[in-house]
Amino acid sequence: MNNALKLTIGQCRKFIDGRDDALALPPESASFAHALVLSRGAKRCLEIGTSYGYSGLWIGGAAQVNGGKLVTIDKDQRKSDIAGAYFADAGLGNVVECMTGRATDIVRALEGPFDFVLNDADKENLTTYVEMLRGKLAPHAVILTDNITSHAAEAAPFVEHMRNHPAFFSTLVPVGSGMELSVYLGG
Ligand SMILES: C[S@@+](CC[C@H](N)C(=O)[O-])C[C@H]1O[C@@H](n2cnc3c(N)ncnc32)[C@H](O)[C@@H]1O
Known part of the structure; x- marks a missing residue:
């Protein structure tokens, strides 16, 4: 990992640790996502x-190593702007595209295929996002979904859906708040 990225990750962590509205992945989960993107060669x-x-x-840092890109979505313009400044500081200005608006609207309009997805917005739409992405996933694409054990009751219908899904193999990775790792098998 290059120094600019390492430094910016540290600065961003310091910023979010002082707030209660960031709801960010814990470092071990973010680092796991980084490794997964690298190992998959996800572009x-x-x-x-x-x-x-x-x-x-x-994720953007790993995509950069792979020669790829990251599209990231949030409904909050202020958060997107601050995130965009961190991406620029990290040298990811040309790698990460911030899109602001309702995720359902944006995901519907996006063109695939995607190799890697972090599903980490509103918990009530976890399943909706996966189903919207079905036709926009590359073979063996990975969807990582956070808060599976920390919000077990809310996540239960999603977990049930994914574990019985004919188009995915899905399993819990007990890192951080619990992440569901769902591999797209096609169909
Ligand atoms: C758990 S936080 C994401 C944390 C981030 N992935 C990280 O680890 O740094 C969830 C974010 O999703 C956004 N969000 C919630 N519902 C949304 C929706 N329907 N469309 C777009 N963004 C949404 C919130 O504004 C919030 O910033």
Whole structure:
């Protein structure tokens, strides 16, 4: 990882640790997402739920190594602007595209295929986002969904959906708040 990225991740973490509205991935989960993007060689990455850009720095940094891009979505313009400044500081200005608006509207309009998705916005739409993305996923694309154990009751219908889904193999990775790792098998 280059120094500009490392430094910016540290600055962003300091910023979000002093606030209660960031709801960012814990460092171990963000670092796991980074490793996953690298290992998959993912070039087309999507994040639903930018917040202040903490997870986006990790994912965008990995996409950059792979020669790829990250599109990240948040409904909050102020958060997108702050995240955009962190991406620029990290040298990811040409790698990460911030899109602001309702994720359902933006995901519907996006063109695939995506190799990697972080599903980390509103919990009531977890399943909706996956189903909207079905025709926009590359073979063996990975969808990572956070808060599976920390918000177990809210996530239960999504987990049930994914574990019985004929188009995915889906399993819990017990890192951080619990992440569901869903591999797209096609169909
Ligand atoms: C859990 S936070 C994302 C944290 C971020 N992935 C990180 O680790 O740094 C969820 C974000 O999703 C955004 N959000 C919630 N519902 C949304 C929606 N319907 N459309 C777009 N963004 C939404 C919120 O504004 C919030 O910033």
